[in-house]
Amino acid sequence: MNDGVGMGVMNTLLTSRPDAVVPVLELRGISKRYGGVQALSDISVSLEAGEVLCIVGENGAGKSTLSAIASGLVEPDTGTIIVAGQEVRLPNPASAEALGIRLAPQELLLCPNLTVAENVMLGNFPRTRLGAVDRRKTRDLASQRLARLGLDDLDLSRRVESLPVVDRAFVQIARALTDGARVLIADEPTAPMSAREADRLLELLAAIRNSGVGLIYVSHRLDEVLHVGDRVIVLRDGRLVDHMSAAEGTRERIVESMLGMRTLAPIETGTSALDGNVRLRLTALATIGTLKNATLDVCAGEIVGVYGIAGSGRDELGAASFGAIPLISGKVEVDGNIVRPGSIKSSIQAGLGYVPAERRTQGLLLERSIMENLTLANLEVLSVGPFLKKSGEVEMSEVWREKIDIRASSIRVLVGNLSGGNQQKVLLARWLLRGSNVLILDEPTRGVDVGSKAEIYSILKDLSRVSQAAILIVSSDIEEVATVCDRAYVMRDGVIVAEISNPSQEQLAYEAYLEEKV
Amino acid sequence: MSQPVTKPKVATGTISTALPDQEKTLAKRLHSGRDIRSIIQSQGLLLMLLLCVIFFSTQSEYFLTLSNMFIIITGASALALMAFTQTPLIISGGFDVSVGSVVAMSTVVMGILLAQGMPTAVAITLTILMGAAIGAINAFLTVQLNVNPLIATLGTMSIFLGLAYVLSSGQTVVVQNDFLNAIVRTTVGPVPVLVGVVFFAFIVAYIIQNFTVMGRETYAIGGNRDAARLAGLPVKRLPWMLFVLSSMSAAVAGIVLTAQLGSASPQVGSTFLLSVVTAVILGGSSLAGGRGSVVGTLIAVAILGVLQNGFAQLQLASYFQTMALGVALILAVLVDQTTRKLER
Numbered sequence: 001m002n003d004g005v006g007m008g009v010m011n012t013l014l015t016s017r018p019d020a021v022v023p024v025l026e027l028r029g030i031s032k033r034y035g036g037v038q039a040l041s042d043i044s045v046s047l048e049a050g051e052v053l054c055i056v057g058e059n060g061a062g063k064s065t066l067s068a069i070a071s072g073l074v075e076p077d078t079g080t081i082i083v084a085g086q087e088v089r090l091p092n093p094a095s096a097e098a099l100g101i102r103l104a105p106q107e108l109l110l111c112p113n114l115t116v117a118e119n120v121m122l123g124n125f126p127r128t129r130l131g132a133v134d135r136r137k138t139r140d141l142a143s144q145r146l147a148r149l150g151l152d153d154l155d156l157s158r159r160v161e162s163l164p165v166v167d168r169a170f171v172q173i174a175r176a177l178t179d180g181a182r183v184l185i186a187d188e189p190t191a192p193m194s195a196r197e198a199d200r201l202l203e204l205l206a207a208i209r210n211s212g213v214g215l216i217y218v219s220h221r222l223d224e225v226l227h228v229g230d231r232v233i234v235l236r237d238g239r240l241v242d243h244m245s246a247a248e249g250t251r252e253r254i255v256e257s258m259l260g261m262r263t264l265a266p267i268e269t270g271t272s273a274l275d276g277n278v279r280l281r282l283t284a285l286a287t288i289g290t291l292k293n294a295t296l297d298v299c300a301g302e303i304v305g306v307y308g309i310a311g312s313g314r315d316e317l318g319a320a321s322f323g324a325i326p327l328i329s330g331k332v333e334v335d336g337n338i339v340r341p342g343s344i345k346s347s348i349q350a351g352l353g354y355v356p357a358e359r360r361t362q363g364l365l366l367e368r369s370i371m372e373n374l375t376l377a378n379l380e381v382l383s384v385g386p387f388l389k390k391s392g393e394v395e396m397s398e399v400w401r402e403k404i405d406i407r408a409s410s411i412r413v414l415v416g417n418l419s420g421g422n423q424q425k426v427l428l429a430r431w432l433l434r435g436s437n438v439l440i441l442d443e444p445t446r447g448v449d450v451g452s453k454a455e456i457y458s459i460l461k462d463l464s465r466v467s468q469a470a471i472l473i474v475s476s477d478i479e480e481v482a483t484v485c486d487r488a489y490v491m492r493d494g495v496i497v498a499e500i501s502n503p504s505q506e507q508l509a510y511e512a513y514l515e516e517k518v
Numbered sequence: 519m520s521q522p523v524t525k526p527k528v529a530t531g532t533i534s535t536a537l538p539d540q541e542k543t544l545a546k547r548l549h550s551g552r553d554i555r556s557i558i559q560s561q562g563l564l565l566m567l568l569l570c571v572i573f574f575s576t577q578s579e580y581f582l583t584l585s586n587m588f589i590i591i592t593g594a595s596a597l598a599l600m601a602f603t604q605t606p607l608i609i610s611g612g613f614d615v616s617v618g619s620v621v622a623m624s625t626v627v628m629g630i631l632l633a634q635g636m637p638t639a640v641a642i643t644l645t646i647l648m649g650a651a652i653g654a655i656n657a658f659l660t661v662q663l664n665v666n667p668l669i670a671t672l673g674t675m676s677i678f679l680g681l682a683y684v685l686s687s688g689q690t691v692v693v694q695n696d697f698l699n700a701i702v703r704t705t706v707g708p709v710p711v712l713v714g715v716v717f718f719a720f721i722v723a724y725i726i727q728n729f730t731v732m733g734r735e736t737y738a739i740g741g742n743r744d745a746a747r748l749a750g751l752p753v754k755r756l757p758w759m760l761f762v763l764s765s766m767s768a769a770v771a772g773i774v775l776t777a778q779l780g781s782a783s784p785q786v787g788s789t790f791l792l793s794v795v796t797a798v799i800l801g802g803s804s805l806a807g808g809r810g811s812v813v814g815t816l817i818a819v820a821i822l823g824v825l826q827n828g829f830a831q832l833q834l835a836s837y838f839q840t841m842a843l844g845v846a847l848i849l850a851v852l853v854d855q856t857t858r859k860l861e862r
Binding site: 348354 | 726748
């Protein structure tokens with residue numbers, strides 16, 4: 001909505017404010033390219049002392065790159081960085097830290113085996129006269145620093161590994177806020193937290209802001225952004241597409257800018273009764289983690305999507321329905337047969353196939369051949385007694401390489417040497433070769449090039465239309481769900497909140513981001 | 519079985535026409551690189567073996583005789599039997615340093631049972647079952663309770679070595695048994711039976727590793743345990759079996775040693791505390807799991823056997839042998855690392 005011609009004007013509006021105080025941190029015309037991807041193009045923002053600037057955007061929009069540049073982890077290709085009126089270069093994190101810019105990274109960098117006090121003081125341990133670490137002084141200094149942030153109730157001698165997530169984030173922030181801190185960059189600190197924990201963290205951030213530190217806050221959660229932020233900028237595909245004060249911001253406007261859509265409107269979601277025969281039925285699935293209640297059906301010949309933002313319980317749903325993580329309640333039925341809960345074997349025997357989101361760590365044997373990866377789930381059929389039927393294995397692998405068009409010179413090529421798209425095809429074919437055609441695919445095209453993406457979609461369409469397979473796609477890619485799925489469920493906070501036939505991106509976004517909790 | 523999935527006819531031809539050829543050459547290069555590596559690796563080991571043989575045959579004219587070859591093989595037979603089961607265990611991502619203690623237990627228990635006048639067949643069966651039981655303890659600790667295999671088997675190593683000394687009061691007992699004597703003395707033509715046993719064991723291990731479902735699953739579980747689990751492989755049952763097999767083979771090795779020495783003594787075990795694992799690593803198996811072969815293990819065992827025999831003939835102290843072993847191990851690992859780097 002705000003891209004295109006208006007951009008130049010907006011940038012100048014953002015950066016030149018003659019009447020304002022000197023910003024504590026200013027980025028002008030920042031661009032950064034990674035290989036073929038323009039991660040950031042011509043971004044200009046400024047941050048004043050005592051304000052909270054929120055950065056929002058979808059995965060891959062450039063939020064993390066921007067905070068990495070501001071904290072000296074990455075140098076921009078072009079553009080200038082100005083700290084308190086001085087143009088500077090930030091070639092490494094130490095240079096940013098020296099200028100008072102502190103980062104609380106997304107993946108907390110703490111030593112879990114050390115105590116709270118030791119972690120707060122890590123790298124700045126006070127020494128005794130003999131050069132050993134002065135334990136008492138470490139405790140005293142750590143306790144002072146925590147007290148200044150109002151975190152007196154943290155137990156200084158407790159090991160960090162035994163702390164709840166929110167307290168770990170507190171420790172990380174306390175460590176970042178040494179003397180001379182002017183800017184604190186918090187990259188999605190609340191993603192792994194419950195709503196109550198997140199509230200506590202937001203209180204702390206407000207207190208830090210009130211102490212005069214400038215805050216850059218990256219988050220997916222729009223309520224938080226509007227609650228704690230003073231200003232909000234929206235990134236999409238590496239460009240700054242919208243900018244607003246929190247007062248004039250609404251969740252609708254942010255989501256529309258984030259996804260580049262016209263209007264978001266609630267659309268009646270109670271859909272028609274299913275008319276196909278149900279092949280996969282999940283009833284009230286819940287795990288110890290974030291998945292609280294998921295009930296859904298997938299019919300023969302249907303591709304169904306599950307969409308939700310990070311932390312919505314989306315990815316746990318896929319793993320839990322295959323028995324890869326334990327259930328605390330609920331049941332999984334395949335073609336009317338109840339699968340033994342938590343048993344991968346029983347799931348496979350019932351005809352389920354599962355492609356995990358992390359193909360390299362959870363799916364493939366990277367140092368083995370395409371053939372061995374293809375037949376991995378089907379060895380009992382490809383054997384006579386204890387012996388492998390090697391000729392049958394070769395034959396079957398060739399057939400499926402051909403059918404699904406895995407591009408490699410031979411089935412002996414190591415899977416680790418294939419492109420992402422071909423690797424994904426191998427994982428898919430592993431189940432097809434077995435004859436499984438109730439499939440749960442977690443992020444089936446993550447990190448896959450456009451061409452392979454289209455091919456995978458067309459394979460899935462064929463499977464569902466021609467072979468009457470039932471396919472459940474779990475995805476964070478809103479475009480994928482909208483274009484490929486006949487029907488979609490939207491998850492939020494561990495619960496399925498909506499079911500949509502022939503979903504559009506607008507409907508999915510509305511349900512995932514905007515609609516009030518049920 | 520197969521499903522009528524038609525080959526996708528998407529309009530992606532233009533995007534990906536460049537891919538196959540590129541990937542083909544790359545794949546070919548990497549594929550042949552892998553062959554070169556495995557050749558260098560196995561040939562490197564063979565070369566090492568050859569150098570040892572040449573060196574010792576220049577030092578002693580007796581060295582390169584058929585009868586001495588048989589002595590070398592029978593002398594390394596206990597090590598070979600254990601290394602053949604340790605290899606798949608390490609490939610699967612496991613590790614067992616307790617085998618030396620199982621040897622000690624086995625020989626002591628054999629001595630005691632035979633001294634009690636127990637029939638030979640019963641004594642042997644009970645001893646092997648004892649080995650299986652120790653293997654089950656190792657498996658329970660590592661597979662079920664998730665204790666690191668190095669730590670778990672270091673623990674059982676210490677426990678059962680101690681127990682072997684307790685049971686025997688540290689004494690050596692002479693064992694005179696017709697069957698055991700026969701194991702050592704019987705020959706088929708010029709070939710001692712034990713040589714046959716070693717080669718039979720090797721062939722069984724080779725076939726299991728290369729031609730069976732179990733062999734394939736061993737590589738898969740060691741290569742990527744999560745992927746293997748999600749494909750429905752027995753990621754617990756198989757390691758259980760491999761731990762039990764490892765200890766059982768150590769019990770058999772203990773019986774063989776008892777026969778060879780004509781006596782039962784817990785000290786025998788301490789020779790094998792690390793040499794089995796050393797042989798497997800020297801043979802090219804990766805401690806990280808997923809890689810290795812029983813052929814490499816066979817050559818590595820041969821090297822160790824030749825070193826032992828050769829040093830004995832030169833009447834050098836066995837300490838030199840220990841040193842040479844260390845050098846060989848480090849060399850082998852360095853060669854492996856460099857060839858892997860060259861591959862990239």
